[in-house]
Amino acid sequence: MTIKTKFKNLLLLYLIATTANAQEESTYWDNIKDRESTLGIDEGFTEVKTEEFTLKLVNASQTVAGLYPNSDPDFDFTTGERIEIRDKDSIYYIGDLNFRIKGEDGEWETFSTAYHRKKVESLPISGNVLAASDLSNTLGEENPLSIKRFYEQKNGELILRFEITNPTNKAIEIGALGTPMAFNNILEGKHLDETHTENVFFDPYIGKDAGYVEVKHLKGKGEALLVLPESNMPFENYRPLNDDLTTRSIVFEGVHEWMALSKAYAENEWKGKEQWNTPTSLMLNAGETQDFALKFVLAPSIKQIQDKLLEEQRPVAVGVPGYVLPMDVEGKLFLNYTEEVEDFKIEPKGALKISEIEKKESGFTEYQVEGKIWGRSRVTVTYKDGLEQTINYKVIEPETELVDDFANFLFTEQWFDQPDEFFGRTNSIISYDYEDKKQITQDSRAWVAGLSDEGGAGSWLGGVMKQLIQPEKEEIEKLELFIDETLWGGIQYDEGERKYGVKKSVFYYEPDEMPEGTYSDTINYDTWAAWDKEGADDFGRSYNYPHVAAAHWVMYRLARYHKGLVDNHDWKWYLEHAYHTAVTMPELAPWYAQFGQMEGTVFLMILKDLQAEGLTEMAKNLEASMKKRADHWESLNYPFGSEMPWDSTGQEEVFMWSDYFGYTKKADITLNAILAYVPTMPHWAYNGNARRYWDFLYGGKLSRVERQIHHYGSGLNAIPILKAYRDHPDFYLLKVGYASTLGAISNVTQDGFGSAAFHSYPSTIRIDYLSGDYGSNFFGYAINSATYITKNEDLGWLSFGGNLKETKNNIVVELTTAAKSKIYIEPKELWLELDAGTFKEVSYNKSIGEVEVILNAKDNHSEYAYLRTNKELNLKYDKMNGAYKIPLSKKPKTIVIK
Incomplete structure (x- = not known):
């Protein structure tokens, strides 16, 4: 790569990382910038107040132009700041209504107040009504229903109510009814400080009459807005409004609507797809009137959402x-x-x-x-x-079985052992297409078939991380081949100035240099993602380094604490390679390295092992290298950029190093930002689901901007959440962190295929068929796999990761996690973890505070259990590297911790 090319790339990356770049900004508005203004903002606005809000309405349309909490009157939950360009037909606002009715021909007819904007007719107001209008004018003459909209104050709370009347002499079936949740998630053109101050994210609990939408500041602090059903508005479905003309991209996830009725879509666009709720319709009889209403309230904070729901009698x-x-x-x-x-x-x-x-x-x-x-x-x-x-x-499946099935799929269906003279991928776990049931040896995105980047390294990373929690000799033997023949000297440079550098891909597109037939003529290689060899060999993308570092680190742990699992190199070779990979990253990839890395936690794990082994010089060098990065994050208000303008993955490493170096304030800011995009709610898909919405473009088969269900953000963000919980026990953190941990394995199929993520669109509602970047998610699961025992004031004794039995004096928990190597006992704030060996059961004596653990019997590779704790214990065992070295026997062994 020439110096000129490298400078241009760095400049582009700078623009992306600090704000949406010029190209993104122009394409974002391309669909609408030249369109006629129809919303009527030239006729002005009206403001009305409730006890909690100031509501700003467009006079002509009476749609919402601003929703300001009275406690923070400068903050707007809505997209009002963009109204001068988003004032066109087919751009949605709060207060709009979409519906379908069945025509006389039996077909569904679609209507929306946003499609053809015309001035609505204002209605007289009295009593609790703040504003009212007849929407007939903007719905057109073909609409047979009479629809009126009211903004009301009821017991001091803001109500949005639609009054729908059937004035005809025939019953009319309403097959779809929804209202847009148009809150300010548009990040385009903003620096990170601005997005965290001005923008929100929102998450749906699609739970019918108990459903709600929660709207939170990006910074995770301040009041949370809740949208609740008031009357006849069950939260039946959550539809992406892709007919909104504003371009969806990495800076705009798009607008969704709260649907109370959805049968008309289920019979057409979503046909054959099992929805979260049974789709319904409503028969509105001749002359009948029905109200449909939502309520807007404020919770004092994200953690107090549940308290607010109880207060609202939800x-x-x-x-x-x-x-x-x-x-x-x-x-x-x-x-x-x-x-x-x-x-x-x-x-x-x-x-x-x-x-x-x-x-x-x-x-x-x-x-x-x-x-x-x-x-x-x-x-x-x-x-x-x-x-x-x-x-x-x-x-x-039980976690142990699921993890075994996952590994079996990786080391059989995804194990690539064919001759590959050009790209050197023989003996590797390669990407996989679950729909076509085939390995991916070619893709227009070089990384997907190239064993690097998240989308290509994901599969072999998953295979490596599986060994950390459930090591299997035959699988490790294959990994040894992979490391010696494919990773070291292939994916990772092994000589010269680039030694320990990591390539962007080993697959590349050079049709003029390759024999005819090397590349498929059914794949479109005319894209920016089809890198040539120079681009694929580039070592400047830091996000590739943690995958390789994790491989070396896991093999070090297997060689150090087990017998006979690793034969090709000794433990020191692997630990040194992990170290060199870590310190080389900021040297060879300095631009990207300024951001938090996905799986960056592995660098902290490597540092701690260097310290434990007494490799002082290496430990000092690595610590100094990472502190430079942490010092940079400490200097920023919100250090959460990446190659994208905003990201939900760098927070993991930013938190872990900020916490390690004592930057408590920055760690708290990071944790709060995580909690803003990782919700907890009674729905497996959204509970603990860290927000990601663009990575299907880069690692999925169905490529589009779409809220991803349990993409790798779930597993990775659980790392800081659960670390924060162990340091300062808080039941909310445990709920969220554990939900994210299990979310990380929720998309593994019954036969063991690990999918990049699950598609949330109701037209799809299934896993993506590519393995993609799933390995990063499994990294999070492997690091987080642990059993937690706590006593909650409202709910009693609980176990996450085990089955709990309570007797008069004891709490006994049988572990159910895959690893069975970590236990946290909240009443004692005691953290127990094993470098080798596994726990079978733990017992906590409530009256005297004594802890008893039962270790499983030894096996061929684990003659000792190596027990680490966060507190000094009076155990009469020798120590190695700070861990108690406990000899195992042919039968389970009981250890009493007083």
């Missing part, structure tokens, strides 16, 4: 360990509502078993939930007042 559900439920886990479900449960309906029938246990003094009723049938399932809770709440579960 049904609240708490699932333990969440709503991704392994089949061997005795899950808990706690329900709290003003009415008793009338009935549970489980779909598919028999997928779950729910048994009532007891009613708590706190108002919660405890149920035991067991997963019986693999896959998605839905619980419909009907309360005595007729209200329906749906809770969506994902039942998975």
